[in-house]
Amino acid sequence: MKVYVSADMEGVTGVVDAEDVQPPGRDYERSRVLMTEDVNAAVRGAYAAGATGVLVNDAHGPMRNLLPDLLDPRARLIKGRPKPMGMIEGLTPEYDAALCIGYHSRAGVLGVLSHSFMGHEIEDIWLDDQLTGEIGLFHATAAAYGVPVAVLTGDDTACDELKSWDPTVSTVPVKFAKDRFAAELVPVDQARAAIESTTTAALANLTPPTQPRTSQTLSVRWQSASVPSHLTAIPGVTRRDDRTVTGDMLHLYRLFNLFLRVCTAVTSNPPYC
Numbered sequence: 104m105k106v107y108v109s110a111d112m113e114g115v116t117g118v119v120d121a122e123d124v125q126p127p128g129r130d131y132e133r134s135r136v137l138m139t140e141d142v143n144a145a146v147r148g149a150y151a152a153g154a155t156g157v158l159v160n161d162a163h164g165p166m167r168n169l170l171p172d173l174l175d176p177r178a179r180l181i182k183g184r185p186k187p188m189g190m191i192e193g194l195t196p197e198y199d200a201a202l203c204i205g206y207h208s209r210a211g212v213l214g215v216l217s218h219s220f221m222g223h224e225i226e227d228i229w230l231d232d233q234l235t236g237e238i239g240l241f242h243a244t245a246a247a248y249g250v251p252v253a254v255l256t257g258d259d260t261a262c263d264e265l266k267s268w269d270p271t272v273s274t275v276p277v278k279f280a281k282d283r284f285a286a287e288l289v290p291v292d293q294a295r296a297a298i299e300s301t302t303t304a305a306l307a308n309l310t311p312p313t314q315p316r317t318s319q320t321l322s323v324r325w326q327s328a329s330v331p332s333h334l335t336a337i338p339g340v341t342r343r344d345d346r347t348v349t350g351d352m353l354h355l356y357r358l359f360n361l362f363l364r365v366c367t368a369v370t371s372n373p374p375y376c
């Protein structure tokens with residue numbers, strides 16, 4: 104059984120603030136340890152369920168957050184950016200299951216550090232007509248590869264978001280949102296134990312992917328109409344209205360790095376504002 108792990112940071116145990124997840128934030132270095140240990144709990148859980156290989160993709164910001172020397176040596180790590188598929192780099196149909204560790208809810212939700220790829224510039228994302236964020240997009244892309252998402256960890260709003268997308272996925276709430284920058288935390292040891300045991304149980308009872316979703320069209324609404332006017336110069340990207348671009352899901356997913364670079368060049372807003 105080959106297991107793929109996509110690790111984000113906003114939904115990691117103990118993390119609540121932008122300073123926790125962005126260098127040179129005051130607690131960023133400690134959060135890297137917390138993130139690595141959440142991933143390690145999932146890796147232990149996967150091997151206890153009979154995994155024969157685990158690939159971990161660092162999927163947050165600079166994508167150089169996980170600490171290789173603290174990471175369980177049974178896992179392989181994809182570190183750094185840019186990489187063509189960003190948060191799902193390395194995922195292929197060969198994998199039997201995917202795990203989302205440290206994920207967060209979509210833009211507009213009152214969840215810890217909620218956003219969709221860019222805190223200010225992206226207002227909403229849709230898959231076909233369903234409002235989504237990074238969670239739904241990860242799930243739909245994995246489904247397109249025939250890989251089931253087995254576990255998600257994050258705050259309670261991230262867990263709820265995935266459950267509403269696919270109720271069969273096991274979730275581990277490691278904190279309960281009070282606001283976008285505050286949460287009641289599950290004690291660290293308890294959270295890691297829950298990640299480990301939930302991963303083992305979920306992988307031991309893997310159900311094949313439910314009917315692959317028919318989602319084919321990805322649409323992104325930007326805060327600034329200036330961004331779509333640049334993006335529609337790219338083949339396969341069309342304008343739905345002044346602030347929204349649309350196109351084939353996998354095509355647009357591959358373009359996301361480029362989207363973010365264009366957007367950063369056109370605007371200069373920091374994340375999470």
Ligand SMILES: [Zn+2]
Pocket residue numbers: 111112113162163164
């Ligand atoms: Zn992130």
